[in-house]
Amino acid sequence: MSQSATANTHEHGHDDHGHHKESFITKYVFSQDHKMISKQFLITGIVMGCFGMLMSILFRLQLAWPDSSFQILETLLGSKWAPGGKLDASFYMGLVTIHGTIMVFFVLTAGLSGTFSNLLIPLQCGSRDMASPFMNMLSYWFFFASSVVLTYSVFIESGPAAAGWTVYPPLSALPKSMPGSGLGMTLWLVSMILFIGSALLGGINYITTVLNMRTKGMSMNRMPLTIWAFFFTAILGLLSFPVLLGGSLLLVFDRSFGTSFYLSDIFLNGEGALANSGGSPILFQHLFWFLGHPEVYIIILPALGITSEIIAVNARKPIFGYTAMVISIIGIAFLSFIVWGHHMFITGMNPLLGLVFMIFTLIIAVPSAVKTFNYLATLWRGNIQFTPGMLFAIGLVSFFISGGLTGIFLGNAAIDIQLHDTYFVVAHFHLVMGCAAIFGMMAGIYHWYPRLYGRTMNKTLGYMHFWLTFITAYMVFFPMHFMGLAGVPRRYYQFTVLPEFGIWENVNVLITFAAIIGALAQLLFLYNFFSSIFYGRKSAQNPWKSNTLEWTSPIEERLHGNWPGAIPTVHRWPYDYSKPGYDDDFIPQTVPDDGNLDELAHSHTQPAEPPSDEPKNVVHFSTLLARWMGLSKA
Amino acid sequence: MYKNLSEKFKKLVLISLAFLAINSLNASVIKESISGKPVDDVTIAAGKSLFEGKCQSCHALNNKLVGPALKDIHKRRTYDWLSKWIKDNEAFRKSGDADAIAVFEKNNKLVMTSFNDLKDDELAALIMYIEDASAGGGAKTSATETPTVAVAVDKKIESRVNWVLICLFALIGLILFLIVKIIEQVSTIRGKDVIDWNSVNAKICLAFITIGFIACAWEFAVHGKWVLPEAATEHGRKLDQMFNITLFFTGIVFVITEFLLFWFAYKYRGREGNKALYYSHNHKLEAVWTIIPAIVLTVLVIGGLKTWNSITNNPERDKNNIEVFAYQFGWTARYPGEDGKLGKSNWNLISNDNLLGVAIKDQAENLIPVLEQDIKDFEIQIKALPTKLAELKTSLGGLVDDERKSHLDKIEEIVSGTAKAELEKKITNRTIQINRIKVSLETENAATFYDQTGNDDIIINNEIHIPVNKTITFKFRARDVIHSAYIPMFRAQINVVPGLATEVVFKAIETTKEKQAKLNRPDFDYWLLCAKICGAAHFNMKMKIVVDTEAEYKKWLSSQEGAFVKKQEMPTENTNQKDTIQKSLVIN
CATH class of the missing domain: 2.60.40.420 (Cupredoxins -  blue copper proteins)
Structure with missing residues (x-):
């Protein structure tokens, strides 16, 4: 293979710091190896995901059969939360809240971006580890502590936080307004503050590594799209999470130290609840959504990055419009900071602000559309290999389309008046953010499993897992659009408030059945995932015949330091698949360019670029932009 | 299965409606009431309307919602007890009633709203309605109750169906598992996949999009009918129009892109010996699919801006x-009287006689002594804390389980000082509230605030x-x-x-x-x-x-x-x- 030839050109293997002896603790628990930390993130994410999914099944039971009792619930949850086998209304709210928090933060932020940024940034950029392995380790342990606190909060006497995952005050600020706003809410805030610590430590590391630690020849415009996505995800997180930290701290002050940043004019349980006044509940919403909206892209961008890579590899084609893909990532990242107000059209915010936010929100649809069309163009005339990873990537594109299009309804302030806080919203964000991102994560797991464990997951089970999940996910969320259009508000414990909502109980039964089948399908995945760690088929070094650097590092011995000898040098962009004039349908990035170009060749593969001495962290934005504008024809 | 359920549901609704119709014919089933008032249908009907207005958001007859189920409450409590609880449960607890405290503890210490404004007649009517309804009486038409009837009939069939379904799924799962194992063994022996997965998955993709579009059309045909009828307001019609325009454009995009995605997946499935086309970019093409969405979105943005503006900037606002x-958990409405003007209001003026805190001068003046009395009460309670602590400690022996725990909690509250801090906070809040009311009454602005x-x-x-x-x-x-x-x-x-x-x-x-x-x-x-x-x-x-x-x-x-x-x-x-x-x- 060619990569051995490349490695030989750099004979001086230095800083091979991977070979000193490690104890069990330093290797598996307090590990500083990015690959181990990535596994830790992944498994914690999967455990939290199971937890969140079980909760969703519990409240789906309540919604489908609001008047039946399930004796087993009382046995499992106790007579306080499920008296007579029927979920308590307060506990229902708690479940909804914790389900949302877990899925958004613990699974789709840490479980997805934490896992794959950690695994792929050093491996695909060609560096031995993160810029600061120690901070990286801290990042995981902050995340772990935060998971423990949140999980613990479910089991306390007064119940978990129950004000919705957006925890709007005053509901979340006044312990007397609902049982979940007592200790449960305090723990939620503690957990969130720890989580933000984790996200910031990770984010700084990812950015630094991408900017400074790329191997020779890996200019910015030769980076795989995964790295571009992780890079901008980290920037988004770094800029927006501190705002939520500020918001949460003010909420802690309001709750525990008698301030009133978010509170005013409150009369609760027969008495005025405040000595002071003048705060604004809307302030919290601004702070929350200033994180909350970028957060949506923190979730979806890594999934899109993973998909770009997997679709290119398995279609055996270069990703279509690499430059356009990068620019749309940048565009989405930038715009995501100025659209948070679309969550607040009907909060009583000045209608003029609504206008501005609406314009920016709908503009985001343009880069998103470009990404979608580019995926389609990549599939066109490909030689598509249906690995489980590829199927999940295709599933992501499908969800991204279905869920993205309903965003155009909700982003329109006028239509949002009617659809806000209805099941239409639930359908929208579960498709575009929930399902799409989970599918991106699944695609990543199936695709890089050999890289993580040196073995492959069972293909047949993977296919069954995909089709069952894909079909049931649509069955769960598609009908919800119609509920929303019938004016059913979300977070309703049962649909009995109006006689005309009764008709939807029937649909709820259908949805719950689909949800249960979907949940059972995840058992296939869990079995497949955990059994393959030990009994999976041994994988080849480069099982998907991929171009990127992570497959040049030996997958058998898990070296802390990634490459036994020198770090390979990069000579070309990562998408030379099925290039005319070559026998193989892939050319790894490490293969030197022989100058054999044809008119279809991408302009990035310039002939014989000599390994230069210029510092490798130069960002070629200008070149990138110039090419996009068509100004320079290299 | 779905259709069956829907049929079944219709039948059940009919049965329950018939049931209700019969029920509404024979009214009051009870002969006497614990309130001592004579039983008649008019009173029960009044009680029902009160129940729906004041109680239903938190209580149902048969099951626990926020508060406990109220069926047969008259058998568990006396009329006197109920009336004290409903009127002011907090004061009732403070008076030391053991049952009242127990109810409070049992329901997560949620404070029930006080209904001091209820007159004795109304209270009697309310309780009479509960008695009547508990006995299966006439006026059982509240929304929360209807499905209860329906599902009760249904439950037996449903649970049997559930078990059959579970067994079926388990069986299917087992068979699939076996098939997977066999395929794998054969593949290992032959050293090559027995199934051409590319072709299989490509075909499922095609089947998925075909069946998916049919299912989608079915959704629109069936569930599409259940969405809201035409808007009943002027701006609502405009909003619906905007919705339809958006649906038109997004619908086209949805069908085309989803179709292409799965069609490409099917058509360009991997075959041995095939090589993909090396096609990395085409600026013109990319420009086209950037500009077209941009144009469509410009149309939608302009439409949205117009609609939003017309809704939020209504020139006729503030007229009525x-x-x-x-x-x-409820709503109250306030209409301006003959003068056509709503009185000013402030939350500091909220009291049992003035739940909206409307600026009425003598109401405000009367509130001050009430609050002052509260402060005195709290001060007495603070002084009584050590005695209470001693009492709690002596009565602790012999208590078990929940009761012991709640006792210990109370002791902890007093010992740690939270009980005192809580009361002091209440005193501070009320002192500030009194000051605010005094200021509002005495400053120059008083005339404009309390403007009648x-x-x-x-x-x-x-x-x-x-x-x-x-x-x-x-x-x-x-x-x-x-x-x-x-x-x-x-x-x-x-x-x-x-x-x-x-x-x-x-x-x-x-x-x-x-x-x-x-x-x-x-x-x-x-x-x-x-x-x-x-x-x-x-x-x-x-x-x-x-x-x-x-x-x-x-x-x-x-x-x-x-x-x-x-x-x-x-x-x-x-x-x-x-x-x-x-x-x-x-x-x-």
């Missing part, structure tokens, strides 16, 4: 104001009436947490935020009766719902809105009493005020 007040416009305001608890074809402004206020006023049929929604004034302006163009006739549904009504999570009974917070013709509306309005008129004494010094009050007295 009605205040809608939200609290956990609130004296004739009408307060409505059961249903909001509005006239048709008139622009109405709902002014929203909340007193505890954020709620969201959502009137689906009006296509209107706005958050109701404590400390922030919000409003919706709309013109209803169809009366309730017209809409009922048009939809051929005599039970149809317009409803105001809460759409923002606000606590445990969030799902039950609603109020009926009735759109009347102008004449009906005037008639209804004139039958309503001003909330403060009767309690107001005739002032002597202010002639202007005198006029207003006399005017409103004449009307009533």
Whole structure:
């Protein structure tokens, strides 16, 4: 293979710091190896995901059969939360809240971006580890502590936080307004503050590594799209999470130290609840959504990055419009900071602000559309290999389309008046953010499993897992659009408030059945995932015949330091698949360019670029932009 | 399966409706009431309407919602006990009633709203209704109850179906597992996949998109009919139009892109020996699919801007104001009386006689001594804490389980000082509140704040009436947490935020009766719902809105009493005020 030839050109293997002896603790628990930390993130994410999914099944039971009792619930949850086998209304709210928090933060932020940024940034950029392995380790342990606190909060006497995952005050600020706003809410805030610590430590590391630690020849415009996505995800997180930290701290002050940043004019349980006044509940919403909206892209961008890579590899084609893909990532990242107000059209915010936010929100649809069309163009005339990873990537594109299009309804302030806080919203964000991102994560797991464990997951089970999940996910969320259009508000414990909502109980039964089948399908995945760690088929070094650097590092011995000898040098962009004039349908990035170009060749593969001495962290934005504008024809 | 369920559901609804119809014929089943008042259908009906207005958001008869189930409550408690609890449960607990404290502890220490404004007759009617309904009586038509009947009949069949389904799934799972194992063994032996997975998955992709589009069409045909009927307001029609335009464009994109995705997946499935086309970019093509979405979105943005502007900048706002007040878990409406002006209000003035905190001067003056008395009570309680602690400690022996735990909690509260801090905080809050009220009464602004416009305001608890074809402004206020006023049929929604004034302006163009006739549904009504999570009974917070013709509306309005008129004494010094009050007295 060619990569051995490349490695030989750099004979001086230095800083091979991977070979000193490690104890069990330093290797598996307090590990500083990015690959181990990535596994830790992944498994914690999967455990939290199971937890969140079980909760969703519990409240789906309540919604489908609001008047039946399930004796087993009382046995499992106790007579306080499920008296007579029927979920308590307060506990229902708690479940909804914790389900949302877990899925958004613990699974789709840490479980997805934490896992794959950690695994792929050093491996695909060609560096031995993160810029600061120690901070990286801290990042995981902050995340772990935060998971423990949140999980613990479910089991306390007064119940978990129950004000919705957006925890709007005053509901979340006044312990007397609902049982979940007592200790449960305090723990939620503690957990969130720890989580933000984790996200910031990770984010700084990812950015630094991408900017400074790329191997020779890996200019910015030769980076795989995964790295571009992780890079901008980290920037988004770094800029927006501190705002939520500020918001949460003010909420802690309001709750525990008698301030009133978010509170005013409150009369609760027969008495005025405040000595002071003048705060604004809307302030919290601004702070929350200033994180909350970028957060949506923190979730979806890594999934899109993973998909770009997997679709290119398995279609055996270069990703279509690499430059356009990068620019749309940048565009989405930038715009995501100025659209948070679309969550607040009907909060009583000045209608003029609504206008501005609406314009920016709908503009985001343009880069998103470009990404979608580019995926389609990549599939066109490909030689598509249906690995489980590829199927999940295709599933992501499908969800991204279905869920993205309903965003155009909700982003329109006028239509949002009617659809806000209805099941239409639930359908929208579960498709575009929930399902799409989970599918991106699944695609990543199936695709890089050999890289993580040196073995492959069972293909047949993977296919069954995909089709069952894909079909049931649509069955769960598609009908919800119609509920929303019938004016059913979300977070309703049962649909009995109006006689005309009764008709939807029937649909709820259908949805719950689909949800249960979907949940059972995840058992296939869990079995497949955990059994393959030990009994999976041994994988080849480069099982998907991929171009990127992570497959040049030996997958058998898990070296802390990634490459036994020198770090390979990069000579070309990562998408030379099925290039005319070559026998193989892939050319790894490490293969030197022989100058054999044809008119279809991408302009990035310039002939014989000599390994230069210029510092490798130069960002070629200008070149990138110039090419996009068509100004320079290299 | 789905169709069957739907059929079954229809049948059940019919059965339950028939059941209700029979029930409503034979009214009161009970002969006597614990209230001691004579039983008659009129009282029970009044009690039912009270139950629906005040209790239903948190209580049901048969199951626990936020508060406990109320069936047979008259058998568990005396009338005297119930009346004390309902009127002011907090004071009742403070008086040391052991049962009252036990109820409080058992229900997560949730404080129930006080209903001091209930008159004795009303209270008797309310309890009479509960007695009657517990005995299976006549007036069992509340929304929460209907499905209970339906599902009760259904449950046996359902549970049998469930078990069959579970077994079926287990069987399918087992078979699939075996198939997987066999395929794998054979593949390992042959050293090559026995199944051409590329081809299989490609075909499933094609099948998925075909069946998916059919299922989608089915959804639109079946569930599409269940979406809301035509908007009943002027702006609602515009909003619906905007929705339809968006649906048109996104629908086209949805069909084309989803089809292409799965079609490409099918058509370009991997085959051995095939090589993909090396095609990395095409700037012209990319420009085309950047510009086309941009143009479509420009159209949508402009449409959206126009619609949003016309809804939020209604030139006729503030003409007919009605205040809608939200609290956990219900709505109250306040109409301006004869003077056409809503009185000012402030949350510091909220009391049992003035739940909306309307600026009425003597109400405010009367509130001060009440608050002062509270402070005295709290001071006494603080002094009594050591005695209470000693009592708790002596009575601890012999207690077990929950009771012991709650005892220990109380001891802990006193020992750690939280009990004292809590009471002190209450004293501070009330002292500040008294100061605020005094300031409002004494400063120069007092005349503009207590400007008498609130004296004739009408307060409505059961249903909001509005006239048709008139622009109405709902002014929203909340007193505890954020709620969201959502009137689906009006296509209107706005958050109701404590400390922030919000409003919706709309013109209803169809009366309730017209809409009922048009939809051929005599039970149809317009409803105001809460759409923002606000606590445990969030799902039950609603109020009926009735759109009347102008004449009906005037008639209804004139039958309503001003909330403060009767309690107001005739002032002597202010002639202007005198006029207003006399005017409103004449009307009533």
